[in-house]
Amino acid sequence: MIELINVTKEYQMGDTVVAALRGVTSSIGKGEFVSIVGPSGSGKSTLMNLIGCLDTPTHGRYVLAGEAVEKLSIDRLAEVRNTTIGFVFQTFNLLPRLTALENVEVPLVYAGVPRAQRREVARAMLERVGLPDRARHKPNELSGGQRQRVAIARALASKPAVLLADEPTGALDSVTGEEIMELFHTLHSEGSTIVLVTHEPELARRAERIIRMHDGEVV
Amino acid sequence: MRGITQWENTRISVRSIAGSPIRSALTALGVMIGVAAVIILVALGRGAQTQVESSLNSLGANLLIVYSGEPRGTALVRSNTANIRPTLSEDDLAMIRALPPELVLLSAPASTANVQLKFENRNIAASVVGTGPEYPEIRNFRPIYGSFFTEIDVERRSAVVLLGAQVYRDLFDPGRDPVGESVRINGVSYRVLGVMEEKGSAAQDSSVLIPISTFQRRVSGDSNYAMISIQAASSEVMREVQSVIEQQILRLHRLPSMEYADFYIANQMDLLSTVAGVAGTFTLLLASIAGISLVVGGVGIMNIMLVSVTERTREIGVRMALGARPRDITAQFLTEAVVLAIGGGIIGIALGITGSWVAMNMARTAAEVSIFSVVAAFGFSVLIGLFFGGYPAWRASRLDPIEALRYE
Ligand SMILES: Nc1ncnc2c1ncn2[C@@H]1O[C@H](COP(=O)(O)OP(=O)(O)OP(=O)(O)O)[C@@H](O)[C@H]1O
Numbered sequence: 001m002i003e004l005i006n007v008t009k010e011y012q013m014g015d016t017v018v019a020a021l022r023g024v025t026s027s028i029g030k031g032e033f034v035s036i037v038g039p040s041g042s043g044k045s046t047l048m049n050l051i052g053c054l055d056t057p058t059h060g061r062y063v064l065a066g067e068a069v070e071k072l073s074i075d076r077l078a079e080v081r082n083t084t085i086g087f088v089f090q091t092f093n094l095l096p097r098l099t100a101l102e103n104v105e106v107p108l109v110y111a112g113v114p115r116a117q118r119r120e121v122a123r124a125m126l127e128r129v130g131l132p133d134r135a136r137h138k139p140n141e142l143s144g145g146q147r148q149r150v151a152i153a154r155a156l157a158s159k160p161a162v163l164l165a166d167e168p169t170g171a172l173d174s175v176t177g178e179e180i181m182e183l184f185h186t187l188h189s190e191g192s193t194i195v196l197v198t199h200e201p202e203l204a205r206r207a208e209r210i211i212r213m214h215d216g217e218v219v
Numbered sequence: 220m221r222g223i224t225q226w227e228n229t230r231i232s233v234r235s236i237a238g239s240p241i242r243s244a245l246t247a248l249g250v251m252i253g254v255a256a257v258i259i260l261v262a263l264g265r266g267a268q269t270q271v272e273s274s275l276n277s278l279g280a281n282l283l284i285v286y287s288g289e290p291r292g293t294a295l296v297r298s299n300t301a302n303i304r305p306t307l308s309e310d311d312l313a314m315i316r317a318l319p320p321e322l323v324l325l326s327a328p329a330s331t332a333n334v335q336l337k338f339e340n341r342n343i344a345a346s347v348v349g350t351g352p353e354y355p356e357i358r359n360f361r362p363i364y365g366s367f368f369t370e371i372d373v374e375r376r377s378a379v380v381l382l383g384a385q386v387y388r389d390l391f392d393p394g395r396d397p398v399g400e401s402v403r404i405n406g407v408s409y410r411v412l413g414v415m416e417e418k419g420s421a422a423q424d425s426s427v428l429i430p431i432s433t434f435q436r437r438v439s440g441d442s443n444y445a446m447i448s449i450q451a452a453s454s455e456v457m458r459e460v461q462s463v464i465e466q467q468i469l470r471l472h473r474l475p476s477m478e479y480a481d482f483y484i485a486n487q488m489d490l491l492s493t494v495a496g497v498a499g500t501f502t503l504l505l506a507s508i509a510g511i512s513l514v515v516g517g518v519g520i521m522n523i524m525l526v527s528v529t530e531r532t533r534e535i536g537v538r539m540a541l542g543a544r545p546r547d548i549t550a551q552f553l554t555e556a557v558v559l560a561i562g563g564g565i566i567g568i569a570l571g572i573t574g575s576w577v578a579m580n581m582a583r584t585a586a587e588v589s590i591f592s593v594v595a596a597f598g599f600s601v602l603i604g605l606f607f608g609g610y611p612a613w614r615a616s617r618l619d620p621i622e623a624l625r626y627e
Pocket residue numbers: 011012013018019020038039040041042043044045046047
């Protein structure tokens with residue numbers, strides 16, 4: 001599903017070049033639940049952004065679902081993000097003016113799915129994350145945990161091949177975080193491929209596999 | 220199948236605009252005022268133009284006037300012709316009358332003099348015009364009371380007179396019937412036939428009209444005419460009539476060219492086109508001033524859109540992460556700018572039409588709303604939305620998704 005071969009990512013900071021990733025080689029199979037851990041600044045988010053096609057590697061190869069990502073056009077990258085990837089962010093990143101249901105619809109809007117069909121899918125997704133009765137609420141009318149559930153429903157809406165979550169429990173208390181993790185495990189058991197970045201060893205251990213990072217490298 | 224539809228983009232824009240109604244209204248205000256200004260100013264310009272044209276036409280239809288003497292200014296009707304030495308002869312008039320009806324319908328000679336008018340114990344200075352029975356038709360200047368003198372009066376050199384409206388007021392008490400009364404001109408008694416309609420021009424309202432033959436015999440003692448008024452068959456032949464008459468009078472007066480001419484012809488067409496040209500320039504000037512305010516309105520839209528793009532950086536990042544292509548982001552913000560501009564434009568059109576109506580009905584100003592200005596103002600506001608929304612939209616689409624997501 002995900003194949004990274006000697007991937008590097010460098011940022012130009014004035015005169016100096018900062019290497020966020022220094023030759024990462026790794027692969028994640030379909031249906032796997034992998035967690036990525038490592039100290040702050042070790043390159044976890046950078047790696048997630050690459051996997052999620054929000055960014056492209058400076059060097060190296062990245063093959064996602066059989067497609068060489070480093071060769072893709074900007075538009076095709078957007079399309080891959082839309083259909084193949086589901087993102088869950090630490091800060092939820094819901095659109096504040098839209099209701100929960102409408103937020104879940106957003107990826108489907110960009111996929112060109114007709115309205116009625118979109119509604120139906122979005123409702124099903126909210127149900128799946130356990131929020132069928134909050135469809136008409138705006139994000140600021142929801143608790144943190146509920147917001148993250150909406151965000152997960154949104155990530156699931158386009159039935160992506162991979163679900164990427166960068167510290168999805170980082171902004172939640174431990175009980176709510178636990179509930180969100182339960183949800184991920186349920187989704188995994190239903191067949192989703194999940195890549196999760198976390199600082200909490202406790203949560204990381206419950207994944208099938210742990211990728212440890214240090215200073216831009218997998219250790 | 221893939222890709223957001225323009226319909227969805229429009230929904231997103233409308234929601235975003237409705238989400239902050241006051242800001243949106245202020246953003247569109249410039250375009251609103253600009254569009255209203257275009258419509259009102261063009262309406263006023265056109266109203267003025269129509270008014271001037273209709274007042275020119277009220278001088279008479281397809282009017283040409285042959286004047287004695289050197290050309291003076293561009294006025295069609297000269298206010299004072301009393302002190303010009305008349306150079307137009309009976310032969311000149313006969314030549315004009317011999318022209319075919321395809322060119323000339325009517326002609327009337329006229330001469331004027333300043334005289335003393337007396338009725339009972341009232342005494343006023345006035346100008347007397349000697350002319351023919353065709354004069355009312357040619358000059359669109361008719362008796363409002365009584366009747367004009369006839370060809371028979373001209374043949375008999377009758378001592379009859381028609382009074383200008385002001386002359387009537389000065390000589391007669393209000394309501395008194397002047398017809399049949401005797402008025403003395405330079406001491407000679409004339410029977411009053413009627414009163415002329417009020418034209419609002421001092422030259423016409425303060426004059427009296429008598430048969431040309433009577434004028435020549437009793438007032439001037441000169442067989443020449445100061446001017447000849449001509450009604451051409453149509454506006455199309457006016458230039459031709461003018462040049463034919465010029466050539467013929469030059470020949471009759473044995474003059475080589477118009478440079479040496481002792482007469483000149485004022486042509487209503489020339490005047491109309493001059494006035495139309497001036498009024499057109501005036502309208503264009505007003506429209507461009509209003510156009511500038513539209514552009515200023517566009518800058519207002521651009522300003523707010525740039526702020527909006529910055530404020531919504533995170534939203535843009537989220538949309539990109541969820542599959543929006545740069546072009547989708549461009550379309551979203553461009554649509555928002557165009558919807559704002561169109562909204563402003565529609566309200567501006569309503570304001571403009573209302574404003575023109577108010578100018579016409581309350582302020583009694585001539586105003587004519589032109590459909591073209593409405594359509595042009597609307598089209599222009601769409602273009603302004605596209606143009607001034609273009610740069611902010613392009614900026615939005617160029618954002619890096621990761622940086623945009625990180626933006627606080
Ligand atoms: N846009 C950028 N420009 C320059 N340097 C960057 C940029 N993004 C990341 N970096 C650098 O790359 C390195 C890795 O950053 P990254 O965000 O991937 O770390 P992380 O492992 O996610 O850390 P954390 O656990 O704190 O989230 C850091 O040293 C960071 O400073």
